[in-house]
Amino acid sequence: MDGLTINEAAETTGWSARMLRYVEKAGLIEPRRSDGGYRIYGPEELQRLRTLRELLGEHELGLNDIGFAKRLRDEPGLRVAVEEWIEAEPARPEHVATSDWLAWEQEKHQRLLDEPPEPKQEIAA
Amino acid sequence: MDGLTINEAAETTGWSARMLRYVEKAGLIEPRRSDGGYRIYGPEELQRLRTLRELLGEHELGLNDIGFAKRLRDEPGLRVAVEEWIEAEPARPEHVATSDWLAWEQEKHQRLLDEPPEPKQEIAA
DNA sequence: CCAACCTTGACACAACCGTGGTAAGGTTGA
């Protein structure tokens, strides 16, 4: 079969067979299959499984965090949007009177909604 | 009080008061407090609350995703580790015999652990 | 002063995550 079966892979990587299937369903590591449908883990997969374990353990992450990181890599629109939110635009114009800021920022919000003229380029999945 | 109280903020942002406290506990938006302890939302917070809603809704994200994105920004070691895992080192040398690959990749694993000498250059945000 | 509003803390609940099991049935390889 040229590669490890799921239980062998489990043993050498520290995951359980159950979790290997789960990791696969999460879209992180998808081994090729034998003709009969058996999962076959090659050295690459084994290595990635080990480093994945380290990664999650050392930084208190979950599988979905990695999934999200992949999305950040693959969807530039998403990455930009998230970055922009986090790197929050502080500083509203100082000259806006306190009594006006509600109107001001609502108007701004409206501007942002009304005027999406720049068609952000989409990268099809 | 110069600012909106939690229920007022809820109304203009589309969140519920409950969720505003939740968002705060998640470390995403922490309004200042009145002397008596009331949350006071200024225009900045309101704007961020609105854009946060859009962000989450349009991309099917959760609050923890944003928290994770913040960690990616603030912890370069984490960012690098995640990026390196995702951008997986594929391609093992073709000349490694099939019968040897297990030993080969374990050795590699060991090399990676033992020898972290090259401080990869950091791309500051 | 006092109605209206806020605070924290708790109970509740559906949905999902990470994990383990088990059952019914197909694959492998000696």
Next chain:
DNA sequence: TCAACCTTACCACGGTTGTGTCAAGGTTGG
């Protein structure tokens, strides 16, 4: 052939997320 292993599909269970509600008590502002 056949034991040993694999597959998918389920049940289960504690923990977390997102959300609402309610109680007991403090704050605000007219």
